Amino acid sequence: MKSSENHTNKIRLSIFTPTLDGGVGRVVATIASGLSALGFETTLLVPSWTGDFADTLPADIAVHSFDKTRTVSCLVPLAKYFQAAKPEVLLSVSFHANCVALLARAYARAGSIPLVISEHINLSQALGTLGLGKRFVMRVLVRTLYPRADARIAVSRGAADTMARYAGVLPQKVDVLYNPVALADVAEASRAEIFHPWFIAKEIPVLAAVGRLDAQKDYPTLLRACKDLMLSRPVRLIVCGDGPLRDSLSAYAHELGIADSVHFLGFVKNPFPYIRLCDAFVLSSAFEGLPTVLIEALAVGTPIMSTDCPDGPREILAGGRYGKLVPVGDHRALSLAIEETLEHPEAPDSREATLPYEMQTACGKYAELIARVLKGRKADR
Numbered sequence: 371m372k373s374s375e376n377h378t379n380k381i382r383l384s385i386f387t388p389t390l391d392g393g394v395g396r397v398v399a400t401i402a403s404g405l406s407a408l409g410f411e412t413t414l415l416v417p418s419w420t421g422d423f424a425d426t427l428p429a430d431i432a433v434h435s436f437d438k439t440r441t442v443s444c445l446v447p448l449a450k451y452f453q454a455a456k457p458e459v460l461l462s463v464s465f466h467a468n469c470v471a472l473l474a475r476a477y478a479r480a481g482s483i484p485l486v487i488s489e490h491i492n493l494s495q496a497l498g499t500l501g502l503g504k505r506f507v508m509r510v511l512v513r514t515l516y517p518r519a520d521a522r523i524a525v526s527r528g529a530a531d532t533m534a535r536y537a538g539v540l541p542q543k544v545d546v547l548y549n550p551v552a553l554a555d556v557a558e559a560s561r562a563e564i565f566h567p568w569f570i571a572k573e574i575p576v577l578a579a580v581g582r583l584d585a586q587k588d589y590p591t592l593l594r595a596c597k598d599l600m601l602s603r604p605v606r607l608i609v610c611g612d613g614p615l616r617d618s619l620s621a622y623a624h625e626l627g628i629a630d631s632v633h634f635l636g637f638v639k640n641p642f643p644y645i646r647l648c649d650a651f652v653l654s655s656a657f658e659g660l661p662t663v664l665i666e667a668l669a670v671g672t673p674i675m676s677t678d679c680p681d682g683p684r685e686i687l688a689g690g691r692y693g694k695l696v697p698v699g700d701h702r703a704l705s706l707a708i709e710e711t712l713e714h715p716e717a718p719d720s721r722e723a724t725l726p727y728e729m730q731t732a733c734g735k736y737a738e739l740i741a742r743v744l745k746g747r748k749a750d751r
Contacts, residue, residue, distance in 0.1 A: 380409060380410070380411050381409075381410050381411065381458050381459065381740065381744070382410075382411045382413070382457050382458045382459075383405060383410045383411065383412050383413070383457065383458065383459055383460075383461065383740065384412075384413045384414075384415055384434075384451075384455070384457040384459075384460045384461070385398065385401070385402055385405075385412065385413070385414050385415065385460075385461045385462075385463065386415040386416075386444075386448065386460060386461070386462045386463065386467050386470075386471050387414065387415070387416060387462075387463040387464070387467060388416075388417060388441040388463070388464055388466050388467045389416070389417075390416060390420070390423045391420075391423075392582055393581070393582070393662060393663070394463065394464060394490060395423040396423055396662065397463075397490065397549050397662060398414070398423075398463055399423040399426050399427055400549070400550050400551065400552055400729070401461075401463075401549070401550060401733065401736065402414055402427060402431050403426075403427065403428055403431070403552075404550045404729045404732070404733030404736070405733055405736060405737065406428055406430055406431050407428075407729075407733070408733055408734070408737050410737070410740075412430075412431045412432070413431070413432040413433070413434055413455075413457070414427065414431055414432070414433045414434070415434050415436070415444075415448065415451065416433065416434070416435050416436070417435070417436055417437075417438040417439065417440065417441055417443065417444050418435055418436070418437060418438060418439065419433060419435040434451065436448070441466040441467055441470055442466065442470060444470055444474075445470050445473055445474050445477070446474075446477070448470060448471065448474035449474040449475075449477040449478035449480075450478070451474075452474060452475055452478040452480035452483060453478050453480060456480075456483065457483060458483075458484075458744065459483070459484045459485075459486065459740055459743065459744060460475075460483060460484070460485050460486070461486045461487075461488065461736075461740075462485065462486070462487050462488065463488050463490065464488070464489065464490055464491070465489065465491075465493070465496070465508070465512075468487040468488070468489070468515070468516070468519070469511050469512075469515055471485055471487065472485065472487070472515040472516075472518055472519060473515070476518075482747075484520040484521075484743045484744060484747050485519050485520055486519065486520060486521045486522075486523060486739065486740065486743060487516065487519040487521075487522055487523065488522075488523035488524070488525070488547075489522075489523070489524050489525070489529055489533050489659065490525050490529075490549070490659040490660065491529065491657070491658065491659035492528060492529050492532050492657050492658070492659060492680045492681045493512065493529070493532050493533055493536050494532045494536070494680075495656070495657030495680055496657070497509060499585065499586070509536060512533075512536045512537055513536065513537060513538055516533070516536070516537035516539070517537055517538060517539050520743045520746070520747070521545060521739060521742075521743050522537065522539070522543060522544045522545065523544070523545050523546075523547050523739070524544050524545070524546055524547075524659070525546070525547065525548060525549055525659045525660035525682070526546065526548075526659060526660045526681040526682040526685050527546055527681070527685060528680050528681030528682070528684075528685075529659050529660070529680075529681045529682070530544040530545070530546045531544075532680075532681075545739055547732065547735045547736060547739065548660060548726050548727050548732050548735070549660055549662050549665075549727065549732065550727060550728070550729045550731075550732035550733045550736075551662060551665045551666060551669065551724070551727045551728070551729070551732070552729055553669045553724055553727070553728055553729070556642055556666050556669045556670065557669060557670060559640050559642045559643075560642035560643055560645065560646040560669075560670045561643070561646075562640055562642070562643050563643070564643045564644065564647070566608070566633075566644075568606050568608065568633070569647050572647075574604045574605065574606050575603075575604075575605050575606070575649040575650075575712050576605075576606045576607070576608060576647070576648045576649055577596070577605060577606065577607045577608070577648060577649065577650050577651070577652050577708065578607075578608050578609075578610070578641075578644045578645055578648035578650075578651050578652070578672075579592060579607065579608070579609045579610070579611075579651070579652050579653065579654065580609075580610045580611055580638075580641045580644075580645065580651075580663045581610075581611045581653070581655070581661075581663065582611050582612070582613040583609070583611050583612055583613030583614065583615045583616045583619055583634070584613045584614060584615055585615070585656070586655060586656055586657060586658075587611075587654060587655050587656075588654045588655055588656045588677070588698070588699065589609070589615070589619050589654060590619070590622055591654045591677075591698075591699050591700070591701045591704060592607070592652055592654035592701075592704065593607075593619070593622055593623055593626060593628065593632065594626065594701035594705075595652075595654075595701040595702075595704035595705040595708060596628055596631070596632065596705075596708075597626045597627070597628050597701075598701060598702060598705035599705045599708055599709055600628060600631065602709070603709070603712075604631070605631065605708070605712070606631045606632070606633070607628075607631065607632045607633070607652075608633050608635060608644055608648065609632070609633070609634050609635065610635050610636075610637070610638040610641040610644055611634075611635075611636070611637060611638075612636045612637040616634060616636075619634065620634060641663075642666065642670060645663075645666065645667050645670055645672055646670040646671070646672060648672060649673070649711075649712055649715065650672065650673045650674070650675060650708060650711045650712060650715070651663075651664075651667040651672045651673070651674050651675075652674075652675055652676070652704070652708065653674070653675075653676040653677060653683065654676075654677055654704065655676075655677055655679050655683075655698075656677070656679055656698055656699065657679050657680050657681075658679055658680070658681060658682045658683065659681060659682055660681070660682040660685070660686070661676075661682050661683060661686070664676060664682070664683060664686045664687065664693070665686060665724055665727045668686070668692060668693075668718055668720050668723045668724050669720055669724050670720075671717040671718070671720050672717070673693070673711045673715045673716060673717060673718075674687065674692065674693030674694070674718070675693060675694040675695075675696065675704065675707040675708060675711055676693060676694070676695060676696070677695070677696055677697065677698045677699075677704070678695040678696065678697060678698065679698045683695060686723075687723075688723070691718075692718040692719070692723045693718060694707040694710070694711060
């Protein structure tokens with residue numbers, strides 16, 4: 371990506387993220403890399419210097435660790451950072467980081483420093499998984515704190531509408547910015563060799579799924595869909611990801627009698643060869659924000675089926691143009707979509723489908739928003 375002095379003249383940008391693990395870690399590392407390439411002097415703020423993507427950052431990105439185990443514990447250290455470092459703008463990523471950043475700025479009396487918050491998931495669905503007490507507290511925090519941000523980012527239109535409703539701001543006060551994806555890097559990484567026996571001598575179609583093993587991803591529906599499909603034809607499923615439900619999902623696969631045809635690989639830093647070589651990629655989530663893995667599957671030309679969950683899959687797949695959409699939690703519909711895809715595989719036009727998420731395009735939108743915020747601040751003085 372070429373540097374763009376039109377967007378920034380070495381603006382000192384700090385990005386506060388709760389983690390460098392999993393999907394969030396991948397997205398944050400990509401955003402930081404993209405903005406650094408556009409000429410921002412970028413510092414990444416993290417609770418602790420660990421994570422799956424901690425070693426993927428370019429050398430010109432500074433990292434500041436607060437040596438904490440929880441995001442909320444960063445409140446006072448982040449306030450001190452506001453006072454000492456005085457970044458020209460701070461971008462926070464996800465609910466907990468957003469709330470901590472807004473509180474820290476107030477505590478530090480650093481209101482002159484612009485703060486941009488971003489949500490990477492549908493707030494309504496995410497808060498709906500919490501108990502009544504936590505849900506109430508978090509809704510109050512959103513309503514109280516989010517309007518105080520200089521700008522608000524959501525990664526899909528549905529997520530933006532939800533944020534506006536929960537924060538009590540006008541919909542036009544929430545910007546929709548898609549996550550950038552290093553498409554060329556994904557394509558290159560997908561050509562790495564893998565030695566899984568199901569691909570070495572592939573006699574049976576293989577499905578792939580990628581994501582954390584938790585309730586959000588609704589893997590039981592995917593396992594049940596595979597069971598339905600196996601009544602009429604053989605199929606295998608590879609799952610790249612780890613999480614708290616690994617043991618229970620493995621037990622459920624045994625209960626369904628399909629354990630020999632399902633392989634939970636655990637966390638895989640480079641899942642792209644599995645996505646490229648599989649016969650179809652499946653996303654069974656109950657809710658999302660903007661599932662980057664669908665964009666990555668498009669980039670390597672793999673047929674896709676996804677639940678039509680809030681939010682993101684419908685936008686990424688253009689209402690079904692680039693992949694099949696099925697109702698959330700409907701294992702029969704998912705099984706049918708998989709069967710139709712295996713019978714008549716059709717790779718999407720990856721260039722057209724992935725254009726909005728290319729690094730130059732997506733990071734350019736971030737740069738334009740930051741420039742707009744800084745210009746607005748100067749106009750108010």
